Amino acid sequence: MQSEERAMRIGELMTKNLETIEAGEPIRAAALRMRTCNIGSLPVLEGGQLVGMLTDRDIAVRSAALGQDPNTTPVREVMTATVITCDVDATLEVAEQVMEEKMVRRLVVVDGERRPVGLLSLDDLATVPEEVLHAGEVLERLQQV
Template sequence: MRIGELMTKNLETIEAGEPVRAAALRMRTCNIGSLPVLEGGQLVGMLTDRDITVRCTALGQDPNTTSVREAMTATVITCDAEATLDQAERLMEDKMVRRLVVVDAQRRPVGILSLDDLATVPEEVLHAGEVLERLHQA
């Protein structure tokens, strides 16, 4: 199975210059915990609910004036939609991440693959659990 068959395709994104509050509201409305960050249509980072907590709220920054760019994680682990689930699992484990942004040839995000997505594939449930266990051990 290829990642493109399993990934979440209805991808929510946010622009780097938007305020953190807008990102938090989008996460709440969409019931998600992360947003790929774009600038000029290109992927430049990832913002998670943890980033908002640790890099904005905990430091007393105003979410109305703090930009997503200031709170995001600039390093984003990506993969191609044609990659296999085995490749995705190895990448998640090697890079110690729970989600991968799936990008096209121009590095534009087209989907997201999470450990939760892997766990929906019956033969992958055990593998997803093993990856999660190794992430917690590190």
């Protein structure tokens, strides 16, 4: 791994054009945004602060399966309240460790005030030559769960 002072930071690799949704918006709006943007998850905000994560699976399992009205059910009722985050200035090595420990494939990247500023995925890590081996090992362990 690179020395600490030369190590690549999460902010250099993360996806910066982060799509988000407000907690009070209806599930239908979230599903339409996911479809339009071809994404499977949306960080959920309330007053600019990160309060949860909504995935396409949340919509299918927690909402549709229970017969909730997608036009009136707010995102906050089906989102996952626990969001795994990483600081924008942390190293890629730290991101790998967090992904492995928390058994997640993506991290919401936050600034010093916990405002989401990007997203980092295991796929992103695999694009960095010195990280390829590590990302593959993390993915292998995640698939065993």
